[in-house]
Amino acid sequence: MADVLKKVPVREQDPQVRATNFDEVCLGYNKEEAMEEASRCLNCKKAKCVEGCPVSINIPGFIHQVKEGNFEEAYKVISESSALPAICGRVCPQESQCEGKCIRGIKGEAVSIGKLERFTADWARENGIKPTPAAEKNGKKVAVIGSGPSGLTCAGDLAKLGYDVTIFEALHEAGGVLVYGIPEFRLPKLDVVAKEVENVKSLGVKIETNVIIGRSITIDELMDEEGFEAVFIGSGAGLPMFMGIPGETAKGVFSANEYLTRNNLMKAFREDYDTPIVKGKKVAVVGGGNVAMDAARTALRLGAEVHIVYRRSEAELPARAEEVHHAKEEGVIFDLLTNPTEILVNEDDAVAGMKCVRMELGEPDASGRRRPVVIPGSEFVLDVDTVIMSLGTSPNPLISSTTIGLDTNKRKCIIADEETGKTSKDGVYAGGDAVTGAATVILAMGAGKAAAKGIHEFLSNK
Amino acid sequence: MYKILEAGKLAGNIYKMVVEAPRVAKHCLPGQFVIVKKDEVGERIPLTICDYDREAGTITIVFQPIGASTEKFATLQTGDFFRDFVGPLGQPSDLCTEPLEEVKKKKILFVAGGVGTAPVYPQVKWLHEHGVDVDVIVGAKTKDLVILEKELQEVAGNLYITTDDGSYGRSGMVTKVIEDLVTKEGKTYDHCVSIGPMIMMKFCCLTTQKLNIPTVVSMNPIMVDGTGMCGACRVMVGDEVKFACVDGPEFDGHKIDFNAAMKRQALYKTEEGRALLKLHEGETHHGGCGNCGGDK
Numbered sequence: 020m021a022d023v024l025k026k027v028p029v030r031e032q033d034p035q036v037r038a039t040n041f042d043e044v045c046l047g048y049n050k051e052e053a054m055e056e057a058s059r060c061l062n063c064k065k066a067k068c069v070e071g072c073p074v075s076i077n078i079p080g081f082i083h084q085v086k087e088g089n090f091e092e093a094y095k096v097i098s099e100s101s102a103l104p105a106i107c108g109r110v111c112p113q114e115s116q117c118e119g120k121c122i123r124g125i126k127g128e129a130v131s132i133g134k135l136e137r138f139t140a141d142w143a144r145e146n147g148i149k150p151t152p153a154a155e156k157n158g159k160k161v162a163v164i165g166s167g168p169s170g171l172t173c174a175g176d177l178a179k180l181g182y183d184v185t186i187f188e189a190l191h192e193a194g195g196v197l198v199y200g201i202p203e204f205r206l207p208k209l210d211v212v213a214k215e216v217e218n219v220k221s222l223g224v225k226i227e228t229n230v231i232i233g234r235s236i237t238i239d240e241l242m243d244e245e246g247f248e249a250v251f252i253g254s255g256a257g258l259p260m261f262m263g264i265p266g267e268t269a270k271g272v273f274s275a276n277e278y279l280t281r282n283n284l285m286k287a288f289r290e291d292y293d294t295p296i297v298k299g300k301k302v303a304v305v306g307g308g309n310v311a312m313d314a315a316r317t318a319l320r321l322g323a324e325v326h327i328v329y330r331r332s333e334a335e336l337p338a339r340a341e342e343v344h345h346a347k348e349e350g351v352i353f354d355l356l357t358n359p360t361e362i363l364v365n366e367d368d369a370v371a372g373m374k375c376v377r378m379e380l381g382e383p384d385a386s387g388r389r390r391p392v393v394i395p396g397s398e399f400v401l402d403v404d405t406v407i408m409s410l411g412t413s414p415n416p417l418i419s420s421t422t423i424g425l426d427t428n429k430r431k432c433i434i435a436d437e438e439t440g441k442t443s444k445d446g447v448y449a450g451g452d453a454v455t456g457a458a459t460v461i462l463a464m465g466a467g468k469a470a471a472k473g474i475h476e477f478l479s480n481k
Numbered sequence: 482m483y484k485i486l487e488a489g490k491l492a493g494n495i496y497k498m499v500v501e502a503p504r505v506a507k508h509c510l511p512g513q514f515v516i517v518k519k520d521e522v523g524e525r526i527p528l529t530i531c532d533y534d535r536e537a538g539t540i541t542i543v544f545q546p547i548g549a550s551t552e553k554f555a556t557l558q559t560g561d562f563f564r565d566f567v568g569p570l571g572q573p574s575d576l577c578t579e580p581l582e583e584v585k586k587k588k589i590l591f592v593a594g595g596v597g598t599a600p601v602y603p604q605v606k607w608l609h610e611h612g613v614d615v616d617v618i619v620g621a622k623t624k625d626l627v628i629l630e631k632e633l634q635e636v637a638g639n640l641y642i643t644t645d646d647g648s649y650g651r652s653g654m655v656t657k658v659i660e661d662l663v664t665k666e667g668k669t670y671d672h673c674v675s676i677g678p679m680i681m682m683k684f685c686c687l688t689t690q691k692l693n694i695p696t697v698v699s700m701n702p703i704m705v706d707g708t709g710m711c712g713a714c715r716v717m718v719g720d721e722v723k724f725a726c727v728d729g730p731e732f733d734g735h736k737i738d739f740n741a742a743m744k745r746q747a748l749y750k751t752e753e754g755r756a757l758l759k760l761h762e763g764e765t766h767h768g769g770c771g772n773c774g775g776d777k
Contacts, residue, residue, distance in 0.1 A: 189567070189706070189708050190706060191518055191525070191564070191565040191567070199706075199710075228565070229565050229566060229567035230504060230567075231567060231568070231570070231708060234508065234568065234569055234570060235504040235505060235508060235567070235568065235569070236504060236507075236508065257709060257710065258709045258710070258712065258724065258727070259710070259711070259712040261712070261715075261722065267722070268715055268716075268717055268722065268741060268745065270744060270745055270747075270748045271748075273712075273713070274711060274712035274713075276710050276711045276712060277705055277711035277712055277713045280705050280706060280710070280711050281705060285524065285525070285705070286522075291522055292522045293522055293523050293524045293549055293550050293553075294524055295524075295749040297748070297749075367744060368741060368744035368745070369744075415708065415709050415710070415727075416709075416727075417708065417709065417727070
């Protein structure tokens with residue numbers, strides 16, 4: 020009998036093997052492992068895990084079905100709340116959400132809710148189970164801008180309610196950050212993302228790629244000329260931030276967005292694609308978030324020695340613990356309490372090294388985290404030929420600057436009501452990174468869900 | 482999929498295609514560009530808009546193959562399709578968005594070099610249709626590489642053609658023509674738009690700086706998404722970092738650091754060169770490109 024205090028371990032690719040390929044790191048549970056893990060669930064009456072889930076999945080409900088081996092039923096329970104379970108099971112920060120609240124976690128390890136969700140969704144896909152479309156169409160047209168997590172969720176929920184939904188996507192592929200941002204080795208594009216996008220389409224949602232709202236057409240035109248009665252803006256995060264230090268426009272300095280887009284959306288890692296990418300021999304990734312981990316592990320797989328350069332200590336790394344752990348296992352070097360001050364360039368304007376200073380932690384700052392302070396005289400040069408800046412993004416002004424009556428805050432994020440997604444413009448709703456600034460997939464999905472409800476109420480009372 | 486209604490050569494290895502893209506054609510203005518992708522495995526290539534027909538819903542693009550992806554574009558025929566065609570991207574030319582009375586007060590000179598003649602044409606045409614006639618200098622290496630002469634003749638005030646080798650029109654670089662017009666032929670200009678190869682725009686700007694003519698140039702840097710997401714297209718304008726795809730592509734030419742921009746442009750040269758080798762030599766390129774681990 021296995022130890023009920025411990026999670027059933029999940030199989031993973033060996034770190035040394037996976038550091039040289041782009042195949043998925045985590046291999047997931049098989050049926051037996053899933054049923055065994057599911058039997059650890061206490062089936063709490065007042066389930067804390069559900070409170071921790073931004074889309075309120077009936078977690079004990081689906082886990083009970085997994086335990087009994089009723090995987091199709093389990094999938095149906097999840098589908099009531101989430102359109103993208105195979106994705107969430109892989110990229111949600113469960114440790115701070117559902118699993119963080121699990122009662123099992125008090126004495127032992129929380130139930131592996133994320134891995135069970137993933138198993139259920141993967142099983143449904145492999146067995147051809149699809150979500151059920153709406154019985155009746157109501158003929159009302161809703162436009163969704165962006166096919167990332169918030170847009171897909173909002174579109175899926177509205178389609179289930181009978182709306183005629185069209186998603187407009189600026190890039191040539193649907194999926195938003197799931198396609199351009201999160202790497203293949205964490206989230207397989209063809210087997211997982213494309214299939215969940217297909218599921219949303221099977222609910223009747225149309226997706227038009229290569230349409231940039233604010234350029235190809237405006238929100239006002241969508242509503243006045245193309246007959247859309249409501250619009251949801253889920254356009255995502257925007258322009259990459261740079262540090263503003265000397266040498267940042269040199270050859271060999273990239274934003275994490277560019278580096279990851281080339282590799283993930285444009286598949287630069289594959290010989291059969293035309294996209295070029297600078298592989299680099301020694302790469303510094305500046306930043307400590309999930310995106311920084313993704314960029315670092317990508318550069319590593321492309322053959323580089325990779326350093327994460329972060330100005331605070333390990334405890335403050337904003338990335339998920341699992342991502343940091345995986346990066347370390349694979350051989351990414353962590354230069355913590357280190358801050359770049361200048362990118363050195365050679366006569367060809369290419370990166371020739373990065374000047375850094377060592378930091379120590381002082382008093383807590385406004386964010387509550389201890390402020391990093393420069394150690395005098397600690398300057399040194401990190402020997403690198405490529406620098407990837409992963410410092411976050413600021414909102415893209417394309418939509419807000421071309422839509423009259425859409426208010427933004429001082430950080431240029433669109434202002435939207437948290438409960439309903441309602442913006443200052445009648446019939447226009449928003450959610451996800453375009454509203455909150457860069458956050459997580461599941462929070463964006465939660466916002467898409469709330470907005471779908473808001474739009475449904477608005478159009479029902481119209 | 483976006484249908485190619487017309488494909489052909491304009492001159493030398495400069496290609497012209499008319500593509501069905503109603504959403505782009507409905508909204509584009511001179512100065513803006515599109516991003517084109519041939520097929521699943523192709524790159525996203527930014528191309529300037531040469532002409533548009535709002536009624537027919539078509540966009541005309543003009544390009545010169547410089548890498549593997551544009552070489553593949555050149556193989557497409559009338560009736561073929563581009564997988565992706567997105568736009569209009571970037572800011573329209575200031576001349577098309579400023580109050581017309583202000584624009585009419587200006588004496589304007591356009592300086593086009595090589596394939597840069599293509600994005601100059603819609604601006605000159607738009608201005609002509611709005612009652613503003615401008616002078617245009619078109620520079621090309623040799624007679625056979627002069628493009629859009631007939632079209633420009635119809636919409637330009639004065640058209641000056643010059644070839645590097647003197648085989649057609651005036652003889653010499655565009656910078657010489659600018660100087661001749663101003664210092665010897667009594668012309669005055671208070672606004673110049675220069676579009677062409679980076680090196681031409683650089684020297685054009687040095688000349689107009691000397692002659693005190695404010696000059697706008699159109700930058701065409703490395704780009705991925707074209708919507709402001711990747712930051713690959715950043716250029717130094719004065720001491721500010723600008724993204725060509727959302728802030729440009731047109732900038733004050735006297736503030737551009739051309740030397741830095743030209744070096745940045747060369748970033749993927751070796752990568753592109755390798756891709757080109759692979760395209761031409763197929764599997765036999767192995768061992769020669771330095772990219773695939775030698776003679777596997």
